[in-house]
Amino acid sequence: MTLAQWTEVDDYFNGLLVGPDEALDAAVEAGDGAGLPAIQVAANQGKLLNLLARLQGARTVLEIGTLGGYSTIWLARALPESGKVVTLEADPAYAEVARANIERAGLADVVEIRVGRALDTLPELAAQGHGPFDVVFIDADKPSNPDYLAWSLKLTRPGSLIIADNVVRDGEVVDGASEDPKVQGVRRFTELVAAEPTLTATALQTVGSKGYDGLMMALVTGQAPESR
Numbered sequence: 234m235t236l237a238q239w240t241e242v243d244d245y246f247n248g249l250l251v252g253p254d255e256a257l258d259a260a261v262e263a264g265d266g267a268g269l270p271a272i273q274v275a276a277n278q279g280k281l282l283n284l285l286a287r288l289q290g291a292r293t294v295l296e297i298g299t300l301g302g303y304s305t306i307w308l309a310r311a312l313p314e315s316g317k318v319v320t321l322e323a324d325p326a327y328a329e330v331a332r333a334n335i336e337r338a339g340l341a342d343v344v345e346i347r348v349g350r351a352l353d354t355l356p357e358l359a360a361q362g363h364g365p366f367d368v369v370f371i372d373a374d375k376p377s378n379p380d381y382l383a384w385s386l387k388l389t390r391p392g393s394l395i396i397a398d399n400v401v402r403d404g405e406v407v408d409g410a411s412e413d414p415k416v417q418g419v420r421r422f423t424e425l426v427a428a429e430p431t432l433t434a435t436a437l438q439t440v441g442s443k444g445y446d447g448l449m450m451a452l453v454t455g456q457a458p459e460s461r
């Protein structure tokens with residue numbers, strides 16, 4: 234199987250199940266035009282995030298890693314009128330692109346972008362009394378995933394869903410000797426999720442237009458493992 238085949242299959246399903254979308258397509262175009270890396274989730278993955286947030290009945294979402302706001306728009310659209318997404322982005326230029334994209338999508342009142350390293354903005358959020366969030370989407374610098382897990386646990390409640398992207402990394406996640414700090418970040422994150430008694434989780438490998446990677450989903454149970 235090749236990337237071309239995976240992309241063709243993504244295109245097939247997206248053509249029937251996702252479809253063109255003015256605001257989302259414009260967000261990708263604006264990101265490309267501004268020179269942002271094309272590392273946003275694929276359309277069918279964005280739709281999955283949207284469906285998961287809706288299944289959760291989410292009113293509040295915390296996103297770590299905004300880029301141009303593509304996944305932010307998918308998540309924000311899942312929320313009721315009074316809902317709120319707080320999204321964290323380190324790069325001020327990316328955040329500006331995201332701001333314009335989110336405004337064009339009519340979601341400026343729903344989304345708050347906080348600019349700065351997430352390990353600085355997360356403690357601020359907590360100190361300001363934000364949370365608990367119904368959904369957390371972790372999609373930023375992978376070496377920090379273990380810290381993002383700790384903050385996610387502080388900023389959620391039993392019943393919340395924590396989602397992490399890019400946990401497979403072309404299969405490298407199984408290489409314990411990897412010298413790639415992203416791989417090690419994802420491995421440590423996975424071990425911490427596995428050891429956390431208040432979480433129950435799974436991870437799925439994915440292929441598609443974005444290559445070979447995967448998603449972790451962890452439900453906050455708030456309970457001991459035997460009652461999961």
Ligand SMILES: C[S@@+](CC[C@H](N)C(=O)[O-])C[C@H]1O[C@@H](n2cnc3c(N)ncnc32)[C@H](O)[C@@H]1O
Nearest residue numbers: 273274298300303304322323350351372373374
């Ligand atoms: C994979 S992209 C996010 C893609 C986005 N979630 C989407 O699917 O549309 C990762 C983003 O995390 C940001 N980032 C990297 N390190 C960060 C940090 N320490 N704090 C906050 N954001 C960070 C990057 O600048 C980049 O925009």
